[in-house]
Amino acid sequence: MSTIAAISTAAGVAALGIIRLSGPKSGEILETLFRGPRSPVKNPRMLCYGHIIEEDQVLDEVMAVFLPAPHTFTTEDMAEITTHGGRVVMESVYAAIIKEGVRIAERGEFTRRAFLNGRLDLTQAEAIVELIEARTKRGASVALSHLEGDTAREVRRLREELLTILAKIALAIDYPEESSDEVQSDDIEQALQSIDHFLEELIKNAQKGHMMAEGLRVAILGRPNVGKSSLLNALSRRNRSIVTDIPGTTRDTIEETIQLSDFPLILIDTAGLRETDDPVEILGVRRSREALASADMLLVLFSKEWPLQKEEVDLLESIQGRPRLLIINKTDLGGVLEREDLLPYASEEQVLELSITQRSGLEALEKAILKEAGDLEEEAHTPLIASVRQKLEIESAAASVKEALDAMTSSLPYDYVEVDVRGAYDALGRVLGEGSADIIDEVFGRFCVGK
Numbered sequence: 001m002s003t004i005a006a007i008s009t010a011a012g013v014a015a016l017g018i019i020r021l022s023g024p025k026s027g028e029i030l031e032t033l034f035r036g037p038r039s040p041v042k043n044p045r046m047l048c049y050g051h052i053i054e055e056d057q058v059l060d061e062v063m064a065v066f067l068p069a070p071h072t073f074t075t076e077d078m079a080e081i082t083t084h085g086g087r088v089v090m091e092s093v094y095a096a097i098i099k100e101g102v103r104i105a106e107r108g109e110f111t112r113r114a115f116l117n118g119r120l121d122l123t124q125a126e127a128i129v130e131l132i133e134a135r136t137k138r139g140a141s142v143a144l145s146h147l148e149g150d151t152a153r154e155v156r157r158l159r160e161e162l163l164t165i166l167a168k169i170a171l172a173i174d175y176p177e178e179s180s181d182e183v184q185s186d187d188i189e190q191a192l193q194s195i196d197h198f199l200e201e202l203i204k205n206a207q208k209g210h211m212m213a214e215g216l217r218v219a220i221l222g223r224p225n226v227g228k229s230s231l232l233n234a235l236s237r238r239n240r241s242i243v244t245d246i247p248g249t250t251r252d253t254i255e256e257t258i259q260l261s262d263f264p265l266i267l268i269d270t271a272g273l274r275e276t277d278d279p280v281e282i283l284g285v286r287r288s289r290e291a292l293a294s295a296d297m298l299l300v301l302f303s304k305e306w307p308l309q310k311e312e313v314d315l316l317e318s319i320q321g322r323p324r325l326l327i328i329n330k331t332d333l334g335g336v337l338e339r340e341d342l343l344p345y346a347s348e349e350q351v352l353e354l355s356i357t358q359r360s361g362l363e364a365l366e367k368a369i370l371k372e373a374g375d376l377e378e379e380a381h382t383p384l385i386a387s388v389r390q391k392l393e394i395e396s397a398a399a400s401v402k403e404a405l406d407a408m409t410s411s412l413p414y415d416y417v418e419v420d421v422r423g424a425y426d427a428l429g430r431v432l433g434e435g436s437a438d439i440i441d442e443v444f445g446r447f448c449v450g451k
């Protein structure tokens with residue numbers, strides 16, 4: 001196995017930077033380049049002070065540590081050198097290491113080695129990317145649970161169950177006379193049904209979990225000029241979106257991420273919904289419809305000034321059952337629209353009144369948003385699926401289990417059922433990284449260098 005090295009910290013000016021090595025030559029490199037009162041190789045796992053010296057020239061003042069195999073991240077000998085963070089300094093130390101016959105690490109190669117050496121399964125490797133990329137506290141804590149191996153444990157358990165089913169099927173094929181057919185097929189069918197149920201839950205939770213980790217998508221909708229952009233600005237406490245008294249001001253969707261008492265929300269301001277001939281506005285309205293379709297929660301804004309318009313009634317009817325709040329804005333102006341007009345379309349708590357210019361009703365609105373968001377969160381358990389890749393494999397396992405169940409109900413010979421059960425077993429194996437080298441390449445291609 002070759003020895004690899006990478007600059008593991010991000011590019012840019014920083015106080016410190018870390019260069020990491022893995023492989024049999026890691027110790028030797030330290031012996032060659034490091035000078036200090038204590039030798040890191042003779043004092044493994046101890047952070048040692050010294051200098052990196054190349055041909056009598058001091059390249060940097062550093063701290064270095066030698067980590068002997070096998071209890072390291074990659075399970076190989078490793079070394080870490082903490083240099084000053086300047087790019088020039090780091091690169092000169094790095095170049096000196098490479099000159100000693102060490103190879104430049106590829107993306108994710110450290111984690112790939114940890115995986116190939118059996119220290120991590122593929123779901124844990126993916127959890128590392130997830131953790132590095134997490135943008136919210138909740139996202140990070142979900143990634144940590146994946147890194148602990150929670151996903152792998154459940155997937156292994158399901159595979160065990162599928163193996164038991166395969167054994168029962170094999171028995172039924174080989175010794176059809178052993179027990180009554182009825183009993184056996186009931187047994188197998190029940191086991192498959194419970195696996196099917198579990199897989200479906202897993203898939204459902206993945207969607208909700210993703211939304212909780214990334215932020216809830218909250219679309220602000222309504223007719224032109226009702227105050228949608230004003231609301232985005234008020235909730236985000238920024239002048240993010242242009243506000244004018246001209247209907248049709250917002251032409252594109254505008255997103256702004258905010259934290260409402262620790263809850264990540266992605267607010268989406270949209271173009272006002274109306275019939276129009278303006279080609280730019282038509283595109284804007286189309287985007288509004290897309291935002292409407294994909295949002296987790298809807299804030300529908302109305303103006304106190306006008307009675308309900310036809311397009312508003314259409315909108316209200318089309319969003320029945322979705323998480324939503326209906327908000328009458330501009331209550332400072334006299335007008336005709338009343339809470340009662342909206343009550344046929346939502347519950348009492350879902351209808352609010354607001355005056356953005358007078359800043360009244362905003363706190364109640366924030367509370368109501370949190371309440372809706374909290375209801376959504378309660379339904380979501382910690383998701384076990386971390387990546388799109390895992391989700392696709394689990395969906396394919398679920399499809400195979402369904403086919404196996406179909407084969408059972410149509411009383412097809414057990415050989416048919418067996419093929420499908422085996423298909424599910426293999427798909428779950430791929431979640432853990434068993435089988436194809438392509439999957440492994442694809443996963444590690446998503447890493448950054450030095451991880």
Ligand SMILES: Nc1nc2c(ncn2[C@@H]2O[C@H](COP(=O)(O)OP(=O)(O)OP(=O)(O)O)[C@@H](O)[C@H]2O)c(=O)[nH]1
Binds near residue numbers: 225231251332
């Ligand atoms: N009186 C009053 N005016 C408001 C209130 N909220 C917003 N406005 C005004 O209403 C006008 C339209 O506000 P915007 O936030 O641009 O409305 P919009 O819904 O984004 O409009 P479009 O982007 O054109 O669809 C502006 O002149 C705002 O100052 C309010 O509570 N009371």
Ligand SMILES: [Mg+2]
Binds near residue numbers: 228
């Ligand atoms: Mg606007």
